[in-house]
Amino acid sequence: xxxxxxxxxxxxxxxxxxxxxxxxxxxxxxxxxxxxxxxxxxxxxxxxxxxxxxxxxxxxxxxxxxxxxxxxxxxxxxxxxxxxxxxxxxxxxxxxxxxxxxxxxxxxxxxxxxxxxxxxxxxxxxxxxxxxxxxxxxxxxxxxxxxxxxxxxxxxxxxxxxxxxxxxxxxxxxxxxxxxxxxxxxxxxxxxxxxxxxxxxxxxxxxxxxxxxxxxxxxxxxxxxxxxxxxxxxxxxxxxxxxxxxxxxxxxxxxxxxxxxxxxxxxxxxxxxxxxxxxxxxxxxxxxxxxxxxxxxxxxxxxxxxxxxxxxxxxxxxxxxxx
Ligand code: NCD
Numbered sequence: 001x002x003x004x005x006x007x008x009x010x011x012x013x014x015x016x017x018x019x020x021x022x023x024x025x026x027x028x029x030x031x032x033x034x035x036x037x038x039x040x041x042x043x044x045x046x047x048x049x050x051x052x053x054x055x056x057x058x059x060x061x062x063x064x065x066x067x068x069x070x071x072x073x074x075x076x077x078x079x080x081x082x083x084x085x086x087x088x089x090x091x092x093x094x095x096x097x098x099x100x101x102x103x104x105x106x107x108x109x110x111x112x113x114x115x116x117x118x119x120x121x122x123x124x125x126x127x128x129x130x131x132x133x134x135x136x137x138x139x140x141x142x143x144x145x146x147x148x149x150x151x152x153x154x155x156x157x158x159x160x161x162x163x164x165x166x167x168x169x170x171x172x173x174x175x176x177x178x179x180x181x182x183x184x185x186x187x188x189x190x191x192x193x194x195x196x197x198x199x200x201x202x203x204x205x206x207x208x209x210x211x212x213x214x215x216x217x218x219x220x221x222x223x224x225x226x227x228x229x230x231x232x233x234x235x236x237x238x239x240x241x242x243x244x245x246x247x248x249x250x251x252x253x254x255x256x257x258x259x260x261x262x263x264x265x266x267x268x269x270x271x272x273x274x275x276x277x278x279x280x281x282x283x284x285x286x287x288x289x290x291x292x293x294x295x296x297x298x299x300x301x302x303x304x305x306x307x308x309x310x311x312x313x314x315x316x317x318x319x320x321x322x323x
Contacts, residue, residue, distance in 0.1 A: 001307040003115045003124040006133040007182035012158070015185055019143050020155050021303035022296070028065070029299060039068035042099040042309050047089070048127070049075040049105045054270055054294055055127050055137070059102045062301035068309070071098070086110065090119040098122045100308055108132035108174075123308035131172050131234070137269050138178035140300040142186060144289050145224055147296070148265050160187035165217045166208075167193040168228035168250060168277050171200050172235070175269045176228060180208050193217045195250065197239045214250050218259050225260065226267040227252050227278045247276050254281040265289050 001014060028036055044063040048056055056072070063070045073093075080089060086105075093101060100123045103111050108130030115124040128134040145162060146154040164183055170176045170192050183190050184207035191209045192199065203210055211217050218225070230246065240246045247253070252266065257279070260266070266278075266287045274280050283290060 001123075001304075003111075004135055004304050004308065005111050005115060005124065005126045007135045007138045007178045007185070008133070010135065010182065010185065012185050015139070015142070015182060016156065016158060018139060018300070018303050018307060019146060021306060022139075022143050022299040023155055025065075025302040025306070026296070026299040028302075029295070035065050035067060037067050038306060039063070039066040039309050042068045043071065043097055044068045044100045044102065044305060044309075045071045045073055045093050045096075045098040045122070046127075047073045047093070047101050047103045049080065049103075049110075050128065052104055052127070054297065055104065055134075058294070058297040059125075059127060059136075059301050059305075061298045062305055063100075065298070066302055066305055068099075068305065071096075086113065087117070087119050090114055090117065093122065094120040100125060100305060102127050104128045106130055125304060125308065128174050130174065131177070132174055133178045133181075134174040134269075135178050135182075136297070136301055136304055137175050138182040139304070140293055140297040141175075141179055141226070141267060141269070142182055143296050143300050144267065144293050145188075145265070147292075148289065149223070158186040159183060162188040162224065163191070163220070163222040164188050164224040164226060165191045165193055165220075165222040166226045166228065167214060167217070167252070169198050169230050169239075170194045170228065171198050171239075172231040173228050179226065180206055184208075191217055191220070191222065193250070195240055195246075214252075214256065215259075218256055221261045222264060223261075224265050224267060225252065226269075227272075227282075228269070229271060230273055230276055243276055251275075251277055251279065252282040253279045257282045257285060257287070260287065267293060269293065 060070050102125045104127040110129050111124050111126035150157050166176050180190050193211045193214050267289050
């Protein structure tokens with residue numbers, strides 16, 4: 001794997017392989033010494049043009065646990081705020097010998113530009129571009145679903161027949177897009193649930209069913225309910241009457257939580273607006289995978305960096321020692 005830019009064109013076998021390697025990486029996380037020497041001497045740059053807490057520290061932890069050197073570059077306080085272009089930034093990173101660049105950018109397509117521009121030789125990982133994609137989030141979500149559904153016997157498995165309701169601010173969500181494509185590839189059925197104003201204008205090309213009624217979606221008994229954050233920072237107009245009305249109709253409150261199937265799980269990529277799209281009762285319930293998602297994110301990102309940088313693309317990771 002040269003770059004990880006999207007899930008839309010990620011082949012099924014590559015996705016399963018990445019998830020399986022993430023299982024091996026998760027085994028390493030359970031050891032007393034959580035570090036592997038695999039990427040010693042490699043340099044990973046975290047290039048973040050948008051705010052992030054968990055994704056940035058997750059990539060940092062992943063790179064460090066593989067013994068890579070990590071450089072954190074945030075646009076604020078850098079020459080980017082002086083108007084330096086993406087090209088000049090990329091060429092600076094190239095001159096510093098970056099082997100991988102993990103990029104988060106407000107513009108959809110920025111990681112693709114870096115990967116195809118010829119400005120830099122590094123492997124590029126998309127850590128969220130505009131409203132386009134966030135592939136490692138979808139992969140960690142799939143990993144979390146697979147583990148909850150198949151337990152320790154999840155290696156090699158996909159998500160065939162699993163039903164997933166993705167609820168909330170779909171139109172602004174790169175997480176929703178990456179999930180829709182990956183879940184399709186892995187055999188799951190996706191229902192998008194949102195007010196019409198928070199759905200993209202044309203979802204006819206999306207491999208998903210669309211609904212406007214959260215209660216109807218819950219009555220259908222999905223295996224997974226994935227709540228999305230209301231992305232107020234991307235809204236320049238009113239997308240719903242007010243927050244009370246939104247949470248009354250599309251929020252996962254305690255009462256709706258009680259109507260979910262006993263074995264279904266509740267996911268949220270974070271950061272959460274508690275009391276808006278998700279109640280504290282739902283976020284903190286035993287069904288919630290929110291903290292597992294964060295922990296699994298490190299394993300999945302270790303797997304992604306390993307596949308990009310180890311040069312061992314045909315080998316499997318052995319829990320006893322990654323070669
Ligand atoms: C998501 C993102 O940045 O796209 N968060 C994340 O990566 N954990 C979703 C969001 O911001 O709501």
